[in-house]
Amino acid sequence: QSTLVWLASGIGMFVVGWAIQFVGxxxxxxxxxxxDDVTGLIVGPLFVVVELALLLGMRRDLKEQIEARVGGVRVNPKRAAA
Structure with a gap:
């Protein structure tokens, strides 16, 4: 596809994502x-990037330090069944 098609579809998906967020x-x-705080525009996407990186196995040392402080992720069996 041409660059214009990719750019238009990317911008379109971005706008739809924002609309879904506001509906939610x-x-x-x-x-x-x-x-209330514009830094949320930076912190939110950064949080998602870090979570994805940790999920992909990057920065295992950082993940271990975080889990040592706050504990690992636990799934609530009652909510998982719902």
């Missing part, structure tokens, strides 16, 4: 964190 916040009854 509406149903949740809470406003997005970045409304």
């Amino acid at each position: 916040h509406h149903y949740e009854g809470r406003k997005p964190a970045f409304v």
Whole structure:
């Protein structure tokens, strides 16, 4: 595909994602964190990138340090069955 098609589809998916986020916040009854603090616009995507990197096995030392402080991830069996 041409660059224009990729760019348009990327921007379109970005806009749809933001719309879905705002719909979710509406149903949740809470406003997005970045409304009060603009740094949320940076922290949110950074959090997702770090979580993905840890999931892919990168920075195992960092993951071990985090889990030593706060504990590992546990799945609630009652919620997992629902």
